[in-house]
Amino acid sequence: MFSNNLTMMTDLYELTMMQGYFFEGNNDTVVFDVFYRKNPSGSAYAIACGLDQVIDYIKNLSFSYEDIDYLRGLGIFKEDFLSYLAGFHFSGDIYAIPEGSVVFPKEPLVKVIAPIMEAQLVETAILNIINHQSLIATKASRVDYAAGGGVMEFGLRRAQGPDAGTLGARAAVIGGCTGTSNVLAGELYGIPVQGTHAHSWIMSFPDELTAFRTYAKMYPDACILLVDTYDTLKSGVPHAIEVFKEMRDAGITSKLMGIRLDSGDIAYLSKKARKMLDDAGFTNAIISASSDLDEYLINSLKTQGCTVTSWGVGTNLITSSDNPAFGGVYKLAAIKKPGDKEFTAKIKISENPEKITNPGNKTIYRIYDKESSKIKADLICLVGETFDPSEDLKIFDPISTWKKSILPAGSYQIREMLVPIFLNGQCVYSSPTVMDIKAYCQQELNTLWDENRRLMNPQTVYVDLSQKLFDLKHKLLGDEK
Amino acid sequence: MFSNNLTMMTDLYELTMMQGYFFEGNNDTVVFDVFYRKNPSGSAYAIACGLDQVIDYIKNLSFSYEDIDYLRGLGIFKEDFLSYLAGFHFSGDIYAIPEGSVVFPKEPLVKVIAPIMEAQLVETAILNIINHQSLIATKASRVDYAAGGGVMEFGLRRAQGPDAGTLGARAAVIGGCTGTSNVLAGELYGIPVQGTHAHSWIMSFPDELTAFRTYAKMYPDACILLVDTYDTLKSGVPHAIEVFKEMRDAGITSKLMGIRLDSGDIAYLSKKARKMLDDAGFTNAIISASSDLDEYLINSLKTQGCTVTSWGVGTNLITSSDNPAFGGVYKLAAIKKPGDKEFTAKIKISENPEKITNPGNKTIYRIYDKESSKIKADLICLVGETFDPSEDLKIFDPISTWKKSILPAGSYQIREMLVPIFLNGQCVYSSPTVMDIKAYCQQELNTLWDENRRLMNPQTVYVDLSQKLFDLKHKLLGDEK
Known part of the structure; x- marks a missing residue:
């Protein structure tokens, strides 16, 4: 400020x-x-x-x-x-x-x-x-170590003020994050900015499928669909797969496609979702997760065989909440x-x-x-x-x-x-x-x-x-x- | 920034x-x-x-x-x-x-x-x-409640960046602090600024007594002496009393005088220091403390009969460290x-x-x-x-x-x-x-x-x-x- x-x-x-x-x-x-x-x-x-x-x-x-x-x-x-x-x-x-x-x-x-x-x-x-x-930076290096890479800094809304969110994003990227959701940090420090859409995107459409389809049409090359607004395995993932099939049928090859899990049992859901995506032929689709993560939770999820490879880490990283x-x-x-x-x-x-x-x-x-x-x-x-x-x-x-x-x-x-x-x-x-x-x-x-x-x-x-x-x-x- | x-x-x-x-x-x-x-x-x-x-x-x-x-x-x-x-x-x-x-x-x-x-x-x-x-602001209200008033925000150096220290001081004063050490927050928000001197002040002089005497000469009306650089009860408090006596003998009446404890057993030291000050006739001298305080520690100190009435709270307030x-x-x-x-x-x-x-x-x-x-x-x-x-x-x-x-x-x-x-x-x-x-x-x-x-x-x-x-x-x- x-x-x-x-x-x-x-x-x-x-x-x-x-x-x-x-x-x-x-x-x-x-x-x-x-x-x-x-x-x-x-x-x-x-x-x-x-x-x-x-x-x-x-x-x-x-x-x-x-x-x-x-x-x-x-x-x-x-x-x-x-x-x-x-x-x-x-x-x-x-x-x-x-x-x-x-x-x-x-x-x-x-x-x-x-x-x-x-x-x-x-x-x-x-x-x-x-x-x-x-x-x-120290906290980010720990989270990145637990994840084995692929950590995105997503904490701006919970940071202790504008500087904490923006200088914090700088430090998080130095310590190990691949990028940040914070556009100002991207502009000021030349670091990658990342992000897709929120639950409100889904809720602003008459139904989830239309919301996904519209997003995929707009962003075919960075098409990560948030699948937990209604029901992850019964609605979100099947709808995402339907949209990915439509893209495939239309001959659209995406640089980056996949899903994001933001709630629920990430270990269980990610394994089920991985199988559903693989069975539909989308073995390249990535699974990302973001839900009150820290290095200990990521470590635990990985030992449970969780299939997430991309992690959006917010509150606990940007505030170093345990310390x-x-x-x-x-x-x-x-x-x-x-x-x-x-x-x-x-x-x-x-x-x-x-x-x-x-x-x-x-x-x-x-x-x-x-x-x-x-x-x-x-x-x-x-x-x-x-x-x-x-x-x-x-x-x-x-x-x-x-x-x-x-x-x-x-x-x-x-x-x-x-x-x-x-x-x-x-x-x-x-x-x-x-x-x-x-x-x-x-x-x-x-x-x-x-x-x-x-x-x-x-x-x-x-x-x-x-x-x-x-x-x-x-x-x-x-x-x- | x-x-x-x-x-x-x-x-x-x-x-x-x-x-x-x-x-x-x-x-x-x-x-x-x-x-x-x-x-x-x-x-x-x-x-x-x-x-x-x-x-x-x-x-x-x-x-x-x-x-x-x-x-x-x-x-x-x-x-x-x-x-x-x-x-x-x-x-x-x-x-x-x-x-x-x-x-x-x-x-x-x-x-x-x-x-x-x-x-x-x-x-x-x-x-x-x-x-x-x-x-x-919420944290400050809790700390102030525990202290029963007299809490100063001293956390700038441990805040999560410049905004956290400065907007944080604003919020802390709104929530209950009487003022802040942060001069920028004082200038921007019209809130009281407070503070005295550090250990380095004492160490920059040949001896503690000279350091106290010099400070008292400079700031007779806000003369809070930090007494724990060498030995609180054997050196710090006796030297402070010596300087207060010199002020009294010279006819100087101070608006605010007292001591600050920044380490050690605050409950014990404050009770001993209170007695030493009272015995020397300085019943108006205040005792302030600043040492990794939060609402729980202040509450505990008060139940132990601690005589502190002015609290400098830093890290745990400005970061709301437990949450x-x-x-x-x-x-x-x-x-x-x-x-x-x-x-x-x-x-x-x-x-x-x-x-x-x-x-x-x-x-x-x-x-x-x-x-x-x-x-x-x-x-x-x-x-x-x-x-x-x-x-x-x-x-x-x-x-x-x-x-x-x-x-x-x-x-x-x-x-x-x-x-x-x-x-x-x-x-x-x-x-x-x-x-x-x-x-x-x-x-x-x-x-x-x-x-x-x-x-x-x-x-x-x-x-x-x-x-x-x-x-x-x-x-x-x-x-x-």
């Missing part, structure tokens, strides 16, 4: 803190990490998504005259600070893991290095965008005061060890098994650390430190995951098209082992700390070893 | 059906109802919300040249139909229940009466908007062919009796107990039916028809819930401000009985059918009585 200037879409406390820094004369450069603590929906991974919208957001950052006037009206900001805001632009650096990458807990998905006031302002919008799209929020957070990791050469690492301590942050200006190396190209582990390191794949590499679990592993020289490959997006306020990154991100995401998912992808109790992917980062962390915890 | 023209935000099948109607020459006028089948989160009611955005959507309906070009490129639309779309505007009628009203399952929240092509196009966006905001979709549907209820004087009622049959629609062009009367002004029942009727409160009124349960009740003449009052929003394509309704809708919503919630409002197993509100509608429905079901 909004313009692409989301500058004001921030928590009030970002602005009150900024004003505090402003009048304190705080010109520190800081490092903030966006990371999450737990994969959604019991998954062993997540899909990073939303970076292109973060780029748009940063590029468009500026307060309008009306914004300043509104802020003035709140009565909590002073004129000097409002003047500063009126001239605000982002001058810092941003690093990020490319969209479509598989990612794991604790890893900085986005890293902001900027003057403290700038870094503070952008917290909320970056989290909002990355949290939302990463959530939906509707991605818990990305934005935490201070380092500070460099004016005149300092190096960053001073910062740590947030918590009674819960899982909530203790990783300090310092960090990067991530991903270690692949050379033979299989699968992920062996990720290594969170301090910027500047390097590893030579022609040498043995010792990695260890940062919590259960006795769990050690040595990767022999030559057996592994290394890739740095964080890439520069903005440097000194200038965008240095060009986002691929959504369909290219989707293709890249598919490659990324192929770097996971089967055991990481299964729906229930998947094997965790190791995310280790480098020795140097581990030592720094424990030094800051006052736990010198 | 988008402009306020959401014309293209529709499911592809709306457009393919429209083209079908176009070439069939179908000029029928139709009635579509937006209704839902089940209240979210186990509630006995929902709050209707989002109408103002539906109005904007309808007013702005028009396809741009680029939209038409995009649709042409899909290769499924013919030029005559594209020309029709290029000149498209909405010419029909829309009735709706005002925003902020309490509503119940099966009731038309929005009723569209329009040429079939127009009515079909607007399905998806209307559902998207109403489903989203009604969901969040992240409002199941509103859009169903054909009647058709009037050109030349017909009356609508012909339509019914959608289902094996599941709950899914059978109510046919015809309908309205809703709400029946209030005259003495208490509480809701006795809602009556879904056919348009044109009237009831005279000076006569006895017999109502009955439409499923368990033996459950009858007679309301004596003079004991009840009647109000029609659906009001005209658009007539012949012209908007005839002026939306109240969001704060006025919020005040109206509070009145609406007061028309529920306590038994309807409780969080667990609330008493259902009766939604009956008029005898005339009941008879029509059963006639169409072939079940003449």
Whole structure:
């Protein structure tokens, strides 16, 4: 619903803190990490998504005259600070893991290095965008995995607002869907749009057969008929077959024909319908289904021998209904005061060890098994650390430190995951098209082992700390070893 | 992220059906109802919300040249139909229940009466908007009920995209929140914005006391200090008290001062902190909390004697996490062919009796107990039916028809819930401000009985059918009585 200037879409406390820094004369450069603590929906991974919208957001950052006037009206900001805001632009650096990458807990998905006031302002919008799209892309990859392909995103009417439906469709296609019903998402992101007709189409005609016939005449090449308005097996499927026979008799060859089931016992109905279609010679006719589906229901239907090959998934995908929020957070990791050469690492301590942050200006190396190209582990390191794949590499679990592993020289490959997006306020990154991100995401998912992808109790992917980062962390915890 | 023209935000099948109607020459006028089948989160009611955005959507309906070009490129639309779309505007009628009203399952929240092509196009966006905001407003009313007031909406960073965070804040304030952290929502909707500072504020200073002191100097009149960065009871609360004492000694009187707890055992910590603040003479200092809260957790904390009076609720409210979709549907209820004087009622049959629609062009009367002004029942009727409160009124349960009740003449009052929003394509309704809708919503919630409002197993509100509608429905079901 909004313009692409989301500058004001921030928590009030970002602005009150900024004003505090402003009048304190705080010109520190800081490092903030966006990371999450737990994969959604019991998954062993997540899909990073939303970076292109973060780029748009940063590029468009500026307060309008009306914004300043509104802020003035709140009565909590002073004129000097409002003047500063009126001239605000982002001058810092941003690093990020490319969209479509598989990612794991604790890893900085986005890293902001900027003057403290700038870094503070952008917290909320970056989290909002990355949290939302990463959530939906991850869910889509799970649904697609269960279905073995052929998942269409059909959730616009149940999405949490226009953006959720439209950016959500973008994320769903990146994560694995073949297309979306959302025409706006198709137009904006160049992704396939799909869909046929509703029950109301059938009800607007005197009878089902006429409704089907009219539809087939209009759309012979994408003729998926919804068969459950009255009685699926006694009326819907026989009428669809009658229309398909008329098309065959008229010499019309269709690129895509078939039926859609939107209610009832999909396993039973799809098997019966498959037999009826096959017996009539329509072995190419596809059977699609759409009825409160998610990855678990699709998995169950497939184990029941359901013959559906095309899945329209709505509510449970577009809202990630079993886990509707991605818990990305934005935490201070380092500070460099004016005149300092190096960053001073910062740590947030918590009674819960899982909530203790990783300090310092960090990067991530991903270690692949050379033979299989699968992920062996990720290594969170301090910027500047390097590893030579022609040498043995010792990695260890940062919590259960006795769990050690040595990767022999030559057996592994290394890739740095964080890439520069903005440097000194200038965008240095060009986002691929959504369909290219989707293709890249598919490659990324192929770097996971089967055991990481299964729906229930998947094997965790190791995310280790480098020795140097581990030592720094424990030094800051006052736990010198 | 988008402009306020959401014309293209529709499911592809709306457009393919429209083209079908176009070439069939179908000029029928139709009635579509937006209704839902089940209240979210186990509630006995929902709050209707989002109408103002539906109005904007309808007013702005028009396809741009680029939209038409995009649709042409899909290769499924013919030029005559594209020309029709290029000149498209909405010419029909829309009735709706005002925003902020309490509503119940099966009731038309929005009723569209329009040429079939127009009515079909607007399905998806209307559902998207109403489903989203009604969901969040309902959730907010539950959280506010549990808290007994003082709930702030803090969910922007976990919302499902920018709209979800911003329109969601609007809905949350309508449903019961006192304000939001989202500055954009404050600017757009004139709702209070709230917030203080984050852990990073504390961490950016050499020590907690300096961070608190600096904040208090800057914001003496809204001085809520976050006390859990290091150690709540040993460091945070004592430092806050030290700063409050300094303010007192300097003769500074604060409009609002207190602390915020964002982690740990809120029940325990709040009781300890209350005592420490009281012992230091700061009985007016408030204690706020924000830590994965929802209505159940707040209720539990209150039964434990927790001293929090101000609640920052994020993720679970802004996503309605236990029930992240409002199941509103859009169903054909009647058709009037050109030349017909009356609508012909339509019914959608289902094996599941709950899914059978109510046919015809309908309205809703709400029946209030005259003495208490509480809701006795809602009556879904056919348009044109009237009831005279000076006569006895017999109502009955439409499923368990033996459950009858007679309301004596003079004991009840009647109000029609659906009001005209658009007539012949012209908007005839002026939306109240969001704060006025919020005040109206509070009145609406007061028309529920306590038994309807409780969080667990609330008493259902009766939604009956008029005898005339009941008879029509059963006639169409072939079940003449």
